[in-house]
Amino acid sequence: MKDLQRGYLLTEQANPNSHNLDLRSPLELVDLFVQEDAKTIAAITQAREELAETISQTAAALRKGGRLFYIGAGTSGRLGVLDAAECPPTFCTPPEQVQGIIAGGAGALVRSSEDLEDRPDDGASAIAHHQITSQDVVIGITAGGTTPYVHGALQAARQRGATTVFIACVPKDQVTAEVDIDIRLLVGAEILAGSTRLKAGTVTKLALNIISTGTMVQLGKVYGNRMVDVAVTNTKLHDRALRILCDLTDLTREDAGYLLERSDRNVKLALLMHWTGLGKDAGDRLLSKHQGNLRIAMQEISK
Template sequence: MADLPHQNETQNLGTLATESINSASAEIDRMSALEIVRVMNAEDAKVALAVEQELPQIAQAIEEIAARMREGGRLLYIGAGTSGRLGILDASECPPTFGTTPEQIVGLIAGGPIATANAVEDAEDSPDAGRAELEQLHIQARDTVVGIAASGRTPYVLGALAYARTQGALTIGIACNPYSPLTQHTDIMIEPEVGPEILTGSTRLKSGTAQKMVLNMLSTGAMILLGKTFGNLMVDVIATNQKLVQRATKIVQTATGLDREQAAILLQEADGETKTAIVIGCTHVSPTIAREQLAAHQNNLRSTLEALKK
């Protein structure tokens, strides 16, 4: 069995920066609405600066995630409360944005699916529950597990990461307090220090914002390294509704220089596959050859176009 977190790793919340009193909001109940939002906005401005301090670790994590996903590995987020919901949000947005499958990027939350909409606060107290989640998914060495916990000491997350390490998986931690117990269970630790929250201990605020920013970088950066974009175009977008059909058409237009009607025709010829349509439009090959060439170049559009234009 994996070594599970000790009980003292969950104690002394009062010593954490995210649980301390913010002097800027000490009398926020006396403020007008405009004064409240000014204080909140000023505090939120500190979040991006805190994330900036962690860019080297975030970049390292992106490279490691992409390397494992090239080998068929999965990216799994695990957290409790707001942290878990943010992981699920990021995971759920990857299939329509980058054409991933739901199994490639997964979000897990303490308490299960019901906890995405309803607070299940005691679910985070069990390290065994975190371990069990990953056991059910048969974690392997090529997988990446990202533990998200503002405090850095959530038992559910610590138990999951402790187990993931025994399976050889890459473990990444995201916390908003330095030197947290999460560090002991991770290969890469990302710790944006956002300081005291506007409402003492309400880590859905600045901590949640910081976590969301980091998750945006991890998934987007990894997908870019995996060839899921062409420039800043989302060329693996899956057109599952009218808005996304319009977006895919615009992407084909931009990449090929064709007008909207021609781009729409190409998308139809390519069965809605944006990359295939772009290859057809830029090189005038058939859809079959376009798909074959994309497959030969690991589905990387830029590499495919460069090879066909030689």
């Protein structure tokens, strides 16, 4: 990395399209945001192969009992924590399977602690604290690419044999990283110079959505386009579970509710029981045999 003068970074440069930002009307501001945010899709498209490889590597690691860690500071760290926190309710994953690590810990989620990003040893310590091994995947997130906390964490993770992924919004010739997969999301300079919670944050959220959802699809936590591993923990999710059952079967809502309770509120198991006539215990065993993949379990029954 270069020295602490970081004006050369793409994420720190002034955007010529917004040079008169303070003179624009509210409608002009919205139009400018729309124009600039459209660049996030192009950036994702350019990184499609690296994102696909990340999905493949992560799914393979999780199948073998490994874990996925996001690590970052500031906005980047918060985005990682957010994506990790959404996995248990969406895909019924155990909380330890996908984790977010942010410099400064939980307190940094609600108040600024950007000074902590300058400590590479803290990043390395976080890797040691979580006992990361060669079975795990560690994704370091840093919009500007230079965050010492993230680089320290990735270096420590590599030393432990973990699969490492780097996500940044600057080109490789500005910041290098020794990792297994190097993802660059090049959205250009921000409307508000240096405010990477804007386009850089948006494109990073898109990338994390793709990685986590794609991984869970590969793990069989989705049937068709339905979240059949949804955790039925509140009224909204109970309603969603019933709608999934009704949409994928010929059951009435009342019968779907009865089936859901018989399966201990496990939508995937409920579907398997309905389609095959298996009891709960037999269905559980069949799903376990195929690592929870409903489609493969159904293929075995149909042979």
